[in-house]
Amino acid sequence: MSITSPGGVAFEDLTARARIRNAALRYFTEYGFDRATIRDIARAAGVSAGLVRHHFGSKDELRKACDAYALETLHAYVEQAMTEEGLNDSKAFAEARDPLHPYQRYLARALIDESEAAAQIFDEMVAMTEQFLERIDKQRPDPPVADLRTRAALTVAMALGIPAFQAHISRSIGTDILSPEGDRRVVLAVLDIQSHPTIGPDTARTLRQGLDKPDA
Amino acid sequence: MSITSPGGVAFEDLTARARIRNAALRYFTEYGFDRATIRDIARAAGVSAGLVRHHFGSKDELRKACDAYALETLHAYVEQAMTEEGLNDSKAFAEARDPLHPYQRYLARALIDESEAAAQIFDEMVAMTEQFLERIDKQRPDPPVADLRTRAALTVAMALGIPAFQAHISRSIGTDILSPEGDRRVVLAVLDIQSHPTIGPDTARTLRQGLDKPDA
DNA sequence: CAGCTGGCTATACGATCGTTCGGCCCGCTG
DNA sequence: CAGCGGGCCGAACGATCGTATAGCCAGCTG
Numbered sequence: 001m002s003i004t005s006p007g008g009v010a011f012e013d014l015t016a017r018a019r020i021r022n023a024a025l026r027y028f029t030e031y032g033f034d035r036a037t038i039r040d041i042a043r044a045a046g047v048s049a050g051l052v053r054h055h056f057g058s059k060d061e062l063r064k065a066c067d068a069y070a071l072e073t074l075h076a077y078v079e080q081a082m083t084e085e086g087l088n089d090s091k092a093f094a095e096a097r098d099p100l101h102p103y104q105r106y107l108a109r110a111l112i113d114e115s116e117a118a119a120q121i122f123d124e125m126v127a128m129t130e131q132f133l134e135r136i137d138k139q140r141p142d143p144p145v146a147d148l149r150t151r152a153a154l155t156v157a158m159a160l161g162i163p164a165f166q167a168h169i170s171r172s173i174g175t176d177i178l179s180p181e182g183d184r185r186v187v188l189a190v191l192d193i194q195s196h197p198t199i200g201p202d203t204a205r206t207l208r209q210g211l212d213k214p215d216a
Numbered sequence: 217m218s219i220t221s222p223g224g225v226a227f228e229d230l231t232a233r234a235r236i237r238n239a240a241l242r243y244f245t246e247y248g249f250d251r252a253t254i255r256d257i258a259r260a261a262g263v264s265a266g267l268v269r270h271h272f273g274s275k276d277e278l279r280k281a282c283d284a285y286a287l288e289t290l291h292a293y294v295e296q297a298m299t300e301e302g303l304n305d306s307k308a309f310a311e312a313r314d315p316l317h318p319y320q321r322y323l324a325r326a327l328i329d330e331s332e333a334a335a336q337i338f339d340e341m342v343a344m345t346e347q348f349l350e351r352i353d354k355q356r357p358d359p360p361v362a363d364l365r366t367r368a369a370l371t372v373a374m375a376l377g378i379p380a381f382q383a384h385i386s387r388s389i390g391t392d393i394l395s396p397e398g399d400r401r402v403v404l405a406v407l408d409i410q411s412h413p414t415i416g417p418d419t420a421r422t423l424r425q426g427l428d429k430p431d432a
Numbered sequence: 433c434a435g436c437t438g439g440c441t442a443t444a445c446g447a448t449c450g451t452t453c454g455g456c457c458c459g460c461t462g
Numbered sequence: 463c464a465g466c467g468g469g470c471c472g473a474a475c476g477a478t479c480g481t482a483t484a485g486c487c488a489g490c491t492g
Contacts, residue, residue, distance in 0.1 A: 016439075032328075034250045037479065048441050049480090055439090059480065094426045111384055112248075112328060122384045140412065146405035153388040154378060154405050155414075161377025162370060168327055168338045172369040187427060189362035189370050195413045195420040198352065198371075204411040210310040211403060232469075253449060264471045266452090271469090275450065 017055045019045040025066050029106045033063060033113040067117035070106045074121065078128070097187070101163070101178060108164040125156045142201070145208065162186070233271045235261040241282050245322045249279060249329040283333035286322045290337065294344070313403070317379070317394060324380040341372045358417070361424065378402070 023044035027036035038059055042049040056062040077100055081092065110118035129152040137144055144151065162169065166177060175182040199207075230238070239260035243252035254275055258265040272278040293316055297308065326334035345368035353360055360367065378385065382393060391398040415423075 032248070032250075034248075038481090039479075047439095050442075050482095051440055053481070093423055111381055114383075119384060119387065122381070123388055126388045136414065144408050146401060146408045147389075150389050150401045150405040151409060153385045154402065154409060157381040157385050158374035158377045158409075160381060161374045164380055165327055165338070165373040165376060167330075168335060169369045169373050171335065172339055172342045173363075173366050184427065185362060185366045186370065188424065189366040191415070191420045191423055192360050192362045193367060193370060193374075194415050195417055196356065197413055198410040199407070201411050204407045207309055207407055208404065210307055211400065254451090255449080263469095265450090266472075267470055269451070270471095 016045065016047050016051060020047060020052055020055060020062070021065055021069060024062050025070060025102070025106055028063065028066055028113075029102065029109050032109060033115075038062075063115065064117065066106070067110060067115055070103045070110075071117055071121050074100065074103050074107065078125075098183070101183075104160075104163040105166060108160045111160065112164070122156065126152045129153075129155050162190075232261065232263050232267060236263060236268055236271060236278070237281055237285060240278050241286060241318070241322055244279065244282055244329075245318065245325050248325060249331075254278075279331065280333065282322070283326060283331055286319045286326075287333055287337050290316065290319045290323065294341075314399070317399075320376075320379040321382060324376045327376065328380070338372065342368045345369075345371050378406075 020041065023041045024036070027041050027044065030036075038052050039049045041062075042052050045052075052062065056065055077096055081096060107118055107121060111122055126149070130148050133148060133152055133155070137148075169186075170176045170178075170182060173182070173185065175185065177183055177186045236257065239257045240252070243257050243260065246252070254268050255265050257278075258268050261268075268278065272281055293312055297312060323334055323337060327338055342365070346364050349364060349368055349371070353364075385402075386392045386394075386398060389398070389401065391401065393399055393402045
């Protein structure tokens with residue numbers, strides 16, 4: 001048995017630089033930037049701590065390299081899904097999600113750890129969601145009561161809540177959502193949630209009116 | 217001008233123990249458990265680092281004290297909102313949200329920092345959401361296609377994504393969502409999102425079928 | 433074959449952080 | 463008034479982490 005990298009390449013076939021980057025991606029995702037030590041990453045990659053500095057210069061540079069790798073991967077997938085009208089292609093939808101999971105988790109962690117590159121991707125995701133929502137808005141009976149940008153930013157933040165709190169979701173439902181079975185349950189539940197309103201339009205109107213006159 | 221605590225009490229009127237706890241709540245929320253140092257917290261509270269240990273014993277005990285305080289506050293609010301049918305009371309809805317913001321943010325951070333007490337609150341929130349969703353399900357034309365627990369856990373995780381990524385949302389929309397104006401925009405957008413499905417039932421069905429036969 | 437370059441290791445340094453220890457000062461008690 | 467306990471402080475210790483340095487070894491070049 002050999003540990004495989006995200007691409008499916010065997011552990012011992014990778015260069016030391018690639019093994020370090022993969023180990024860093026895993027440790028940054030799992031423990032966050034601060035708790036992930038260079039020594040632990042080096043040990044996981046099967047090299048010395050000095051080699052990490054030799055290849056990447058500093059821990060911050062290592063983080064930037066991980067950011068670039070993870071975000072480039074996300075970029076490639078998402079761009080492909082957008083150009084091919086992937087939202088209507090159920091097959092591409094099912095196949096593209098699995099390999100993206102590690103990078104989604106990394107992105108969520110990097111956002112919380114205040115990575116600059118991750119913040120940039122967040123803004124890009126908001127821009128893409130704006131386009132998506134614009135299409136949705138056209139086939140809506142009532143006009144939106146909130147500005148497009150805010151709705152898009154909240155949609156992205158809520159979606160990222162799933163990988164961010166992945167461990168807690170898994171514990172709550174008693175199944176690791178990264179496993180095939182858990183992942184399936186998550187997808188079904190997300191589709192159900194996204195295709196059904198949580199609150200009725202009359203309730204929303206009432207709550208909205210409660211905002212306008214806080215002391216009525 | 218004096219810094220005020222969550223309860224609105226003046227800074228200098230609080231006991232040193234309370235000032236330490238409040239400063240710790242703020243620093244744990246803002247920087248996370250690891251990056252928040254005892255020395256910084258002590259300086260913000262206007263005391264020495266030694267006094268922190270004198271009152272709380274260790275950094276972990278300080279965290280537990282913050283957990284207990286924040287989660288007890290959340291508990292009190294939520295319990296009140298549930299018993300009084302707060303979901304239909306627009307006035308209580310508008311007034312209860314603002315003071316809860318700091319504790320929501322603290323909870324989101326504590327969950328990511330793997331606080332045990334926070335995990336417990338997460339499970340309780342899932343249980344409450346289950347009851348909420350059960351009421352919603354009764355007035356639905358089609359039966360849910362995913363189990364109740366998973367839908368509830370995902371709903372909680374997605375909702376917590378907002379305080380978790382608060383900084384990024386604020387940057388994206390150009391307004392601090394903790395300010396009155398930003399908060400209003402967020403509430404309106406959340407109400408709009410929750411009261412309108414993002415994907416149609418036919419699209420959801422198509423995507424669901426793509427899952428059952430991944431190699432069609 | 434000599435010499436150099438680059439991947440790689442081991443050790444040590446400096447800074448930071450949680451923690452510990454000793455003692456000061458105030459207010460209460462007998 | 464003497465004694466004492468708790469709030470409080472400052473200095474120091476030990477551990478850990480990022481980083482810097484010196485050197486080893488294989489492979490290529492002239």
